Amino acid sequence: MDTIPFLPQDSLEQQVARLQALLEAARQVHSTIRTHEVLEQTARIMVRELEMRGALFLAPGSGAPLVSYGEIPTAPYQGCGRFPLFSRENNHLLAELVVTAPEGGEFSLYEQDFIEGLVLQAAVALENATLHERDMEWARVQQDLDAARLLQRSLLPKAMPEIPGFSIAARSTTCYEVGGDYLDSIPQRDGSHLMVVADVAGKGLASAIVATSFRAALRSLAGHAVALEDLAARLGQQHWDEGAEAQRRYMTALFLRLEPATAEIEVVNAGHNPAAVLLPDGTLKTIEASGTPLGMLPGMEYAAERFPFPRGSRMLLYTDGLTEVFRGNEEFGEERLVALFRETPLPEAEKILDLLWETLGSFSQHTPQTDDMTALAICHLNSSAQESKPS
Numbered sequence: 001m002d003t004i005p006f007l008p009q010d011s012l013e014q015q016v017a018r019l020q021a022l023l024e025a026a027r028q029v030h031s032t033i034r035t036h037e038v039l040e041q042t043a044r045i046m047v048r049e050l051e052m053r054g055a056l057f058l059a060p061g062s063g064a065p066l067v068s069y070g071e072i073p074t075a076p077y078q079g080c081g082r083f084p085l086f087s088r089e090n091n092h093l094l095a096e097l098v099v100t101a102p103e104g105g106e107f108s109l110y111e112q113d114f115i116e117g118l119v120l121q122a123a124v125a126l127e128n129a130t131l132h133e134r135d136m137e138w139a140r141v142q143q144d145l146d147a148a149r150l151l152q153r154s155l156l157p158k159a160m161p162e163i164p165g166f167s168i169a170a171r172s173t174t175c176y177e178v179g180g181d182y183l184d185s186i187p188q189r190d191g192s193h194l195m196v197v198a199d200v201a202g203k204g205l206a207s208a209i210v211a212t213s214f215r216a217a218l219r220s221l222a223g224h225a226v227a228l229e230d231l232a233a234r235l236g237q238q239h240w241d242e243g244a245e246a247q248r249r250y251m252t253a254l255f256l257r258l259e260p261a262t263a264e265i266e267v268v269n270a271g272h273n274p275a276a277v278l279l280p281d282g283t284l285k286t287i288e289a290s291g292t293p294l295g296m297l298p299g300m301e302y303a304a305e306r307f308p309f310p311r312g313s314r315m316l317l318y319t320d321g322l323t324e325v326f327r328g329n330e331e332f333g334e335e336r337l338v339a340l341f342r343e344t345p346l347p348e349a350e351k352i353l354d355l356l357w358e359t360l361g362s363f364s365q366h367t368p369q370t371d372d373m374t375a376l377a378i379c380h381l382n383s384s385a386q387e388s389k390p391s
Contacts, residue, residue, distance in 0.1 A: 022114055025049060026121040035129045036067065039095065042122040043069035046099060050111055053100040060093040073100045081107060083115060085123035094126050145176075145205070155215060157185045160349075161193050163260045165311070165381055169349035170197075171357065172374040179372035180207025181319050182214060182251075186222045191261060194222055197376050198253035199272070199319040201293070210249045214239070214294075228255050232268045232294070232302040239295030250295040254287075254317045256376075258309070263380060265315065266306045270294050273320055276338050280312030280382075284342055314352070314379040316341045321373035325360045332363050349377035 025045045029038055043055040047070040054070035065072075073080050081099040086092065097119055101107060107115070160168040172183050180200030187193055196218060200207040217238055221231055232255055239246055252272040258265055267275055271293030274286040290303040309315070318337070325332040340359060346352050353375055360373075 022117045025118050029122050029125045033129050033132045035126060035133060038122060038125045038129050039067040042118060043067055050114060056098045058096045058098060060095060066095060071100055073098050083119045085119055085126060087127045094123055156183055160185055167349040167379040167381055169353050170376040171353045174372045175369035176204050179203060180211050181372040181374040182211040183374050192257050192259045195256045195376060196253060197317040197374055198251050200251050201249050203372060207249060214251060228257055228266050228268045229302045229304045231255060232270050233300060236294035236300050237298060240298045247295055250293040252293045263309050264306060265309045266304050268302050268304045270302055273318060276316045276341055278314050278342055280310060309380050311380050311382045316377050318375040319372060321371035322360060322375060324371055325364050327363050327365060332360060347379055347381060349379050352377045
């Protein structure tokens with residue numbers, strides 16, 4: 001703070017008057033919860049109460065003018081009083097007050113005491129107002145996120161298809177309010193069922209927006225007779241064509257078409273985790289990626305795998321949130337997940353997912369999720385399992 005010369009001590013009556021004025025000034029600056037109004041009140045009081053020519057608040061760091069009243073001081077503010085406003089907790093600079101000296105260029109002792117006292121009160125009021133505005137902004141953001149979460153949940157399938165002889169279940173949980181995992185089930189005109197599990201790169205709101213855009217594109221194409229590999233290629237190209245921001249949020253995806261009448265399944269893997277298929281004889285088949293994730297490269301083509309899915313078979317599609325669960329530095333991993341799926345004797349899809357989620361929760365010691373988790377299980381029931389399945 002600049003050194004300011006003082007005049008002789010004021011009278012006792014003047015001191016009392018200054019103290020009363022300071023108390024009233026403090027009441028006024030604390031009467032608002034808006035940062036701009038705190039600074040306006042302080043500058044106005046400073047000029048009117050002390051009959052200064054002008055007062056100006058500067059932003060910390062940049063020194064840009066924030067609020068002024070009266071005759072605006074000009075840089076480099078020679079002959080002016082400069083008073084910093086610090087926060088209480090971490091002594092962080094909130095703003096700096098520049099006061100134009102009265103006629104004669106000198107402050108009395110009690111003028112300076114008044115300024116310093118008001119600056120302390122203004123700093124407290126400014127910090128409180130800043131915290132209040134931050135809380136209000138966070139409340140608005142939280143309200144928007146809650147609405148987005150409800151909207152995203154409403155876009156998920158209300159229920160998986162109920163097909164005689166099959167048990168199908170899906171589950172999706174996000175680590176934030178909204179997520180980038182995508183799950184869908186769309187009945188086709190020929191009696192087959194198109195199902196999709198996908199994962200947008202990244203997490204949170206941006207990934208959720210991409211997933212919602214993908215849903216619209218998928219459903220616009222799913223109503224047409226499009227081969228599964230062509231569907232994947234067209235969606236990937238459309239994602240690429242949306243530009244650099246979308247390309248940074250590329251998507252891995254598994255497209256599956258179940259044909260109940262023939263007990264056959266067709267799958268396209270676009271850069272996704274391998275799908276696991278367990279056949280009745282215990283053989284484990286994995287469906288590996290036939291191309292890069294959607295939107296990563298232009299003109300990408302994919303291959304479909306078609307295979308029988310007889311009674312006693314089951315299949316698991318999942319996002320990497322299930323494999324990237326940690327206990328300390330130890331990862332659950334794909335190998336352990338597939339082994340758990342393979343070894344479980346449970347014949348029903350919902351119970352299989354219950355077991356996966358319970359095992360992953362126990363492994364991580366029920367710490368908060370660090371990634372979105374989505375899985376789809378399909379079981380072709382054998383006769384005994386179908387008879388015991390509740391109606």
